[in-house]
Amino acid sequence: MKIKFQPALFFVGITHDHIVSTVMVGYDGHRGWINYLAVLPECRFKAIGSIMMEKAEEELRELGCEKINLQIQASNKSAISFYRRIGFSDDKG
Numbered sequence: 646m647k648i649k650f651q652p653a654l655f656f657v658g659i660t661h662d663h664i665v666s667t668v669m670v671g672y673d674g675h676r677g678w679i680n681y682l683a684v685l686p687e688c689r690f691k692a693i694g695s696i697m698m699e700k701a702e703e704e705l706r707e708l709g710c711e712k713i714n715l716q717i718q719a720s721n722k723s724a725i726s727f728y729r730r731i732g733f734s735d736d737k738g
């Protein structure tokens with residue numbers, strides 16, 4: 646589905662010919678969105694997730710995006726910790 650819509654905003658990370666990470670990015674002209682950021686379990690805590698997010702942010706900045714939104718399930722404590730660590734914050738407003 647993503648390949649059919651804004652395909653240039655779909656990224657995979659490749660190490661030794663294997664896909665180890667993904668991120669799907671969206672931009673609606675107002676806000677950027679991040680979906681399906683994921684790193685293979687055995688490849689986590691090696692900065693791959695951060696690199697994927699840096700790429701996503703770079704692409705969105707080039708499109709003129711000033712703010713990125715993303716949604717995390719409240720039960721996904723590790724993702725919450727990760728996003729806080731790389732500078733995202735809870736926007737309750």
Ligand SMILES: CC(C)(COP(=O)(O)OP(=O)(O)OC[C@H]1O[C@@H](n2cnc3c(N)ncnc32)[C@H](O)[C@@H]1OP(=O)(O)O)[C@@H](O)C(=O)NCCC(=O)NCCS
Pocket residue numbers: 681682683684685688689690691692693694695696716717718721722723724726727728730731
């Ligand atoms: C969230 C996820 C993408 C992080 O990927 P990663 O490659 O392990 O992250 P990084 O190595 O770039 O970590 C960046 C920082 O976040 C921290 N961090 C990452 N995962 C963490 C966790 N579970 N708990 C606490 N801190 C964490 C790292 O320690 C690192 O901090 P440092 O700069 O002090 O070293 C990965 O855990 C994942 O794929 N999770 C399952 C999918 C998922 O939940 N995606 C989010 C959907 S909303």
